[in-house]
Amino acid sequence: MASQAVAQREHVGLRREVNVWGSFTWGYADVGADVYVALGLVMAAAQGATPLAFLIAGIVYVMVGLAYTEMAAAYPSAGGGQYFALRGLGDFWGLVAGAALMLDYTVDVALFAMASAGYINFFFPAFREFRTTVGPFQDVNLIWLAETLALILLLALLNVRGIRESSLFNSVLGALDLVLEASIIVIGFAFAWQPELFLRQWQTEFPSTDQLLYAISIAVISYVGLESVSQAAQETVRPATVIPRTSLALIVVVFLFALAFPTVSLGILPWQEIAAREGDPVARLASQLPFVGFLAGPLAAVLAATIVLISANTGVMGASRLAYSMAELGLIGEGLSQVHPRFRTPVRAVLVFSGVAAAEAVFAFLSGRRAMETMAHMYAFGAMMAYFLSTIALVALRIKEPHVPRPYRVPLNLRWRNVEIPILGILGVIGTGLMVLVVLYTHDIARIFGPIWVVVWVLYYVWYRRRTGRPVWGSLPRDWDAQQLKILEDTGDYELLERFRIELMRRQQERGRT
């Protein structure tokens, strides 16, 4: 039965149909939408220094982004950060990275479905303000919760149908997102931005160090999503060419927009007004624009609701594809990785992780007025944990596998023997490590539930590996070179494949001589 399942999985693998635009919008739908959620939350903590919080988080993001670009182009596998960590650091750390990412993807679904409903409620203030008491839980917004659960269900069904529909969905709305965000920034800076207001808030409303640290750790959620490009790698056409272009463009555009949004906001409105609207901060900002504000507010709300929904959609896709990759690598049971014979999508994984996301949404809403903040804490923890392991994996892979062709390399390298040590990669390890500490220090909920989530996965992993007679702390024997050859054959990047074959022959000859 098990072998039948494996054969079925091998027979019906993931389809390779994501192109440059699809890959960019897949990533942008995820990363670009983050600012719609983060702006209000970060502003509540960082006040007049909000752009500074986004800047510091952004510097870490750039380093992580470059590391991801190198690894996703060299190892185009659906596992993303989890695959890199496993290949660079071994099975156990691959599992930990996978657990952190799984937390992130499921929280992504819950948080962004919640945000989408928040923007829908721009038109229904009564829904936004509705509060009730449920047993011992106070200030619970049951209407917002019901809307969130309905959206999660919709996304689950969409993903059961298949990636073709979902990718098209992402592409169209990703383009609209770009136009909307650029329009708000251009019109805002050109016609409404008051430098005096911005400079006054920067100078007189600066937060305490603890508040700024907290804000930075929330601001990192504005940059989560590069993982999506890596996750889509196994379904991307010619990933060695497409992924570096997509990722580098994403890094620049997202960094620019994430800095521009708080800067333009603080020059148009006092920070308190944005912070008070954590559910729909961008719609509030857009409604303040001159000439077009009466139209821009509602339009921004409609588009933002849709765009953050795409981000939630990438979460569903990401979680299911991560489960597929983890099962393929022997970290979890094969049940979740089974692909539906007709739709060719991992149906079980989609349904299970959508269910987990729904449970997280319920948990968040029970925390009352801090529902979005609670989810943001978990999101930041998962992302930083996975990014920390991934940046370590970048350095480890440079040392362990210097012969694997890399279509893109992180700049600034130090040559040591035959290895090029990435200086920015090491700075990325330090940056993400510090971010993990900041998240644990400043986030009361993530401090408890984040590590519990990882421990539960580790316990399952120990049970599963023992039950299947596999090493728990060690790694399964794998022929990475053979796997790399297969990956390159699948991608159709024949130039890269040829380079790798020549390199393997050269190494074989060297070994023969010694």
Place this chain on the structure above:
Amino acid sequence: MTAIRLATGTIFMILGALIIGRSLWAVLERGVGWSALVLPILVGGLMIGMGIQRWRAWWAGQRSGPEADRLSRPK
């Protein structure tokens, strides 16, 4: 697509200059501390840099033809 990229690049360059110029004016006019200029200069500089990059890529493509433009992309 190229025309859109160049048009948005140009708009971003103008905006970047506007942000830096107006912030500088506010600092000189109101006597606000110079440190307040860091972020406007950074955001404005990024916008200008993005616009310049788009024009440079277009210019390189014009000089060397479509083949060179294709080869200049990361592999």
